[in-house]
Every structure is written in C-alpha cells, then in structure tokens.
Amino acid sequence: MKKITLHHPAIFIAFVILISSCVNDEPGINNKPIVTDRGTAQGNATTTSIGSGGGTLSSADEKLTVTIPAGALTSTTIISIQPISNEGPLGLGLGYRLSPEGTTFAQPITLTFTYDDDLLDNTNEDFLWIITQADDDSWNAVLNSEVNTSANTVTVTTTHFSDWALGRFIDLNLEPASKTVLKGKSVGLKLSGFSRDQAPIEDDLVPLAPIDPNTDVLQPLTTIPSNEEQLLDFRITSWSLNGASAPVSNSNGSLSASKNTATYKAPTAKPSTNPVAVSVHLEAQQSGTSQTTHYTVTSSISVIDSDLYVLVHVDGETHEYYQYGFNGSTPPDPNNISIANCGTDGNGGLAISGSFIQNATTVVSGFVLEVAAPAEGTVALTCLQNDGEDDASFQLANGEKYYSLDYATRTPVNQNCDYNYLCSNFSVTFITYEDEQMGNVRGYFSGTLYEPGNAEACQSDIAHSIEGEFWLKRAN
Secondary structure, X not given: OEEOOOXXXXXXXXXXXXXXXXXXXXXXXOOOOOEOOOOOEOOOXXXXXXXXXXXXXXXXXXXXXXXXXXXXXXXXEEEEEXXXXXXXXXXXXXXXXXXXXXXXXXXXXXEEEEOOHHHHOOOOHHHEEEEEEOOOOEEEEEOOOXXXXXXXXXXXXXXXXXXXXXXXXXXXXXXXXEEEEXXXXXXXXXXXXXXXXXXXXXXXXXOOEEOOOOOOOEEEOOOOOOXXXXXXXXXXXXXXXXXXXXXXXXXXEEXXXXXXXXXXXXXXXXXXXXXXXXXXXXXXXXXXXXXXXXXXXXXXEEEXXXXXXXXXXXXXXXXXXXXXXXXXXOOOOOOOEEEEEEEEOOOOOEEEEEEEEEOOOEEEEEEEEEEOOOOOEEEEOOOHHHOOOOEEEEEEOOOOEEEEOEEEEEEEEOOEEEEEEEEOOEEEEEEEEOOOOOOEEEEEEEEEEEEOOOOOOOOOOEEEEEEEEEEEEOOO
C-alpha cells in the first residue's frame, strides 16, 4: 500500500495546461490555480438517510463509496452521490458531486474510489490520487490519498462535501503511442506529458509543480517555487527496440536516441516480430535518498509493405490488407494474397474490405466495414438491429469464426431463456474523406464485435475488442 502524505518526500504534480496563459506574480513562477467548468450530471444519483450513528453510500457504478462514522453528523441527513463529468486535471473516470454541497462533518469521513484496468487505461497505479473542486472552481489535490494496489482502491479522509474525482499527478506519454510506417521509412518519437517553469536540463524530466511539505493538506494545482530539498525527478536512462538498447540496428530496424527524442527506421523487409516495440526507460529518484523507481513507456510501430492498406487488430493479433494497383504496386505472391478494397455503393455509402486468401483458394481472414454516411469526423455506426444501414464484421477460416455488429444477450430464467438483441458500440473516424473517384480515404476505427454464443445453451454472444486504421483510394 502506498500513501502520499505531507510527511512523504515531496512529489511533483504533472499538468501541461495554463503554463503560458497564466499571469505570474514572480518571474518564472506560475501562481494561478487550475480552474475549469463544473462537471455535468452523468446518470442517476444514489441517495440514503444517515444519522448520528453513521453509515455508508456507494455511487450507482460502485466506483465511489462514502463512509460516515458515528458522531460525524448531529442529525439525520439525506446524503446523495451524483455522477458527473470529470473536468479535473488528468482526471480518470467520472467525477462525483456529494450532497448536500458544503456539508461539514464533526468527524472525518472516508471516500474510497475503486479502479480497474479499463479505468486506468495504462496509467501507472503509483501516480493515482484524489482531487476536489473548490467553490471558486479551482482544483486541489488531496496529498494524503492512500493507494492500495491489492484492493484497487484510492482512499482519502475529509470533513466536507464538494465535487470529487480520481486523478493522476503525472502523465508519461510516448508520442506517437502507435504508428504505421512503410518499410524502409523513418518515424520520430518524443517523450512528453509534463513540463515545468524552467527549460529541462539535458535529459532530466521534472513534472510541473513540486509540493511544499509545509502547506495545508489540500495543495492547489499550481506552480510553487522549487526551494524544497526533497524532490522526485524523472531521468531518461535508455531507449530500446524490442528490448535491445539504442543505438541499435538489426532485422527489426534501427533506433537512435538523444535525450527525450528518438528516431526509428524500419527495415527494408517486414520484421518477423511486427509490430515492433520502441520503449523509453526512466528512473525516478528522490533527492537526498537512495530510493529509486523505474518506469517504461512503449510505442507500438507496425511496419507495412504498401502505403495503401487496412490494418485490423483483433484479440492482440494484427491482420494486414493492402490495396494494389493504385500506387503501381502488385501482390508479391498472387497465390497468397492479402488485398484491400474501397468503394461506394451508389447511394453515398462507403465500403472498405480486406481479405487474405491462401493457396489461391482458402480464405484465412476477412474484414468488412460499411458506413452509410461517410464524412470527415467521427461516425458512430448504427446497425440493422437499430434500423441503421452501417455494418462491420470480421471472420476467420472460411467463416468458422464470425464476429458482427449485431449481437444477443441471453439469460436463463427458470426453464426458459430470455434474450435481447442489441447493436454494438463501434465508431469510425475519417481523417480524410475525398468524395471523388480515386480520392483518399484515411482514418481509424474501434469498438466491439461479437462472436455468436451457444444459443441452445442460452449463452450470450462473445465480445471481441477490435481496432484498426486505413489509408486507401476510392475505386469509384
């Protein structure tokens, strides 16, 4: 269990906005707290009556539990938790409005946030804390947030009600987080995600604002003069390509690095391990101590044969389809061909497809994406089940496994099976959509497709996460 307290060696707050726009009271110092709009209601509130004997209440999604001890309230009070949008800096998940707002307690109450892998979205648990929004809409971090990685909880005690949320005090990003690069070509990478008042010194990376251990437990998210002796600094120790330290050049490509930037050059032939992993390794060390912690941030880079393609990632496996002819390219092996197509249906709809045919006869995999009203921007697909005209599907081995946008949930009830037909959440973002023959169509997609469950056994259809990208020419 980790506990971030005022007695802990100082930790830095990471946030990248409001650096240039804030007015500084001292040169190089940003003294303005971060202010945002209030969160808006998301879903239903939960409510209960709690008196002087104490009690508990959880949010509807069970991500927040409020525990009020005996003696904290002098009379019976209606307590409410309203889920709201999380407007906090580096926030995670929903925020929560605790009511009656402004209520103060005679004894500290406990707020316990629960998280899972989906909520973390690759955030390191070491970086979690709880934040709260004050009456003036400024954000404060609760430094005595207690992280329990065994129970997947973050806990804090407080004596007042307001808007609360889970957040993180640092954000490490390797940009781009994923990338597609043509064989023989290069891509630049950069570590970012936090900053500070003064320019970085060589490869030292220090988050935006240090915590002053002499201040109150609620520390404004603002830059404070760096005069503390104990600080938590992040330093780049190395870069690597599939585990081999840079500089490196082998069959996976080459990687050269300098401080917080690196350049990866793809090999002239697709590597046997594809996508490749480019990683930056950091060491966090507290000044004046020998305690160090190591972190790694990784970018996934797919090396492709042609610059016109569809990439589909299903259950951790990448399926590649290429559009030949438009750029003068031809299939390297006509008997084992992975081919993509893109065209309209005559009614304004767009169809993108890909298939891999082995030994000229066997369909190994296939992908189809149909968008009734394509346009630059993000389109949420509406399937036939919801009277829509969009579709997405993926199949393996001549249809032995078939995943679709429509799906069914089934629940045994006595001797019967209750079922419900639904439409999956699936969206397509068109970065470029040129509405003409031979026009460029470029974008990405993500969502869930479903494999049929055993209906006779009353099994629900099985979810498969799918995502991918495309860069194609319209055939018509």
